[in-house]
Amino acid sequence: MVVNILNIAEFKVVKFEETEHDYNIRVEMVSPPSYCHHCGCVANLLGHGSKEQVFRDIPSHDRRVTIYLKRKRYRCKDCTKTFLEPLPMLDEKRLMTRRLREYIEKESLVRTFKSLSEELGLDEKTIRNVFHEHAKWLNTHILFPTPKWLGIDEAHLLHNYRCVIANVKESTIYDILEDRKKTKVIEYLKQMPYRKDVEVACMDMWPTYRDAAILALPNARIIIDKFHVVKGASEALEEIRKKIRQSLTDKQRKTLMHDRFTLLKRRVNLSGFEQLRLESWTANYPELGAAYELKEEFYDIFDTGVDRKDALERYQAWKKQMPSSMQPYFKSLMTSMKNWETEIFNYFDTPVGTRPSNAYTEALNGLIKIVNRNGRGYSFEVLRAKLLYTEGFKEISEPMYVKDLSFCGWDEDDEDSPDPDTNLNAGYKDSRVYRRGPRVSTVCKLMEGEG
Numbered sequence: 001m002v003v004n005i006l007n008i009a010e011f012k013v014v015k016f017e018e019t020e021h022d023y024n025i026r027v028e029m030v031s032p033p034s035y036c037h038h039c040g041c042v043a044n045l046l047g048h049g050s051k052e053q054v055f056r057d058i059p060s061h062d063r064r065v066t067i068y069l070k071r072k073r074y075r076c077k078d079c080t081k082t083f084l085e086p087l088p089m090l091d092e093k094r095l096m097t098r099r100l101r102e103y104i105e106k107e108s109l110v111r112t113f114k115s116l117s118e119e120l121g122l123d124e125k126t127i128r129n130v131f132h133e134h135a136k137w138l139n140t141h142i143l144f145p146t147p148k149w150l151g152i153d154e155a156h157l158l159h160n161y162r163c164v165i166a167n168v169k170e171s172t173i174y175d176i177l178e179d180r181k182k183t184k185v186i187e188y189l190k191q192m193p194y195r196k197d198v199e200v201a202c203m204d205m206w207p208t209y210r211d212a213a214i215l216a217l218p219n220a221r222i223i224i225d226k227f228h229v230v231k232g233a234s235e236a237l238e239e240i241r242k243k244i245r246q247s248l249t250d251k252q253r254k255t256l257m258h259d260r261f262t263l264l265k266r267r268v269n270l271s272g273f274e275q276l277r278l279e280s281w282t283a284n285y286p287e288l289g290a291a292y293e294l295k296e297e298f299y300d301i302f303d304t305g306v307d308r309k310d311a312l313e314r315y316q317a318w319k320k321q322m323p324s325s326m327q328p329y330f331k332s333l334m335t336s337m338k339n340w341e342t343e344i345f346n347y348f349d350t351p352v353g354t355r356p357s358n359a360y361t362e363a364l365n366g367l368i369k370i371v372n373r374n375g376r377g378y379s380f381e382v383l384r385a386k387l388l389y390t391e392g393f394k395e396i397s398e399p400m401y402v403k404d405l406s407f408c409g410w411d412e413d414d415e416d417s418p419d420p421d422t423n424l425n426a427g428y429k430d431s432r433v434y435r436r437g438p439r440v441s442t443v444c445k446l447m448e449g450e451g
């Protein structure tokens, strides 16, 4: 008597062989089919030969598991047709158990294809094919709600600039586009469900994103992410530090390099020791001190500006009191402020404390680094699926009520379309299931662990 090590009720284990790396298990069906699979007639079947088949199963005790089955063919006496005994627990296309396919689907999102291929003794191509089929399913079945506050960022991933669409409020990834070309971004945003419900589009100073948002997100206020604005002040300070460095001795140079982070820190975050370091640098190099003050004041405008008017006035004052010696360093920042004035100061139209800001930017930058280190050899499609679907989707959102009816087939240019205003009161219920998107920080941690 051989124990049913497979724990598959339909199989009877008739032979079991164990080697260093493998379990080879020969099985038979416990019972023959009870009806014809063509005409449905009951138990009027004759044996009609058999076919040797080999299936892979999930590993057990660190061994690869192979199932051998002499699969019987039957002929129906009523309709005379033949069929192989049905094996619902197997994925016949892939010659593996369904549970192995599910295992690959799940694991391939968090592990490399290579490591799975080694563990399972399967060709890397097989793993890839299972993954792609699963990714296709996920793309059509897993939906993230359209962000009310939508973030558009770029990420240099796998040798190309990609466009990352994010949910600013949740710090989750909504989607990743293969490139950031204008036509592509516009096309994407235009097909996005509920695009007219997007209230804020938060971005960096990249004209393509602005133009795309104007065209495709008619109700969105475009805001330049604060992080991308204020970093201009840090960059100006860095330029001055680098210039001063040239006049220093080697030893001083090393210390200044070390104190780089002290200079970039906000004053409130400095330790007592760091404050002393800062004072000694600025006492010896007044230019550095002046640049540090300008940087701090510029950040302050964005931290405490009460409203657009207040922020604009403070910015004008900041510019006015800038010594002429500092102007070349802050020129680039001031040019951006001029070119993007509307979008930058849109930030202040929302009350302090509730202003949109891409808080996930830092985590996203970390993620980019990890992906470029670990993701070599992945195609964009694989990478996208890994980033979007790795975290799992336990949280299911409430059904959404549709306001943007273009998504439900309502066409504003078509007179025969139902009037959205009369139908809106009833509310169009979107019955599809939505999940929370993956949090950037969590994906970051998961990708970090992937070898």
Ligand SMILES: [Zn+2]
Pocket: 036, 037, 038, 039, 040, 041, 076, 077, 078, 079, 080, 081
């Ligand atoms: Zn039949």
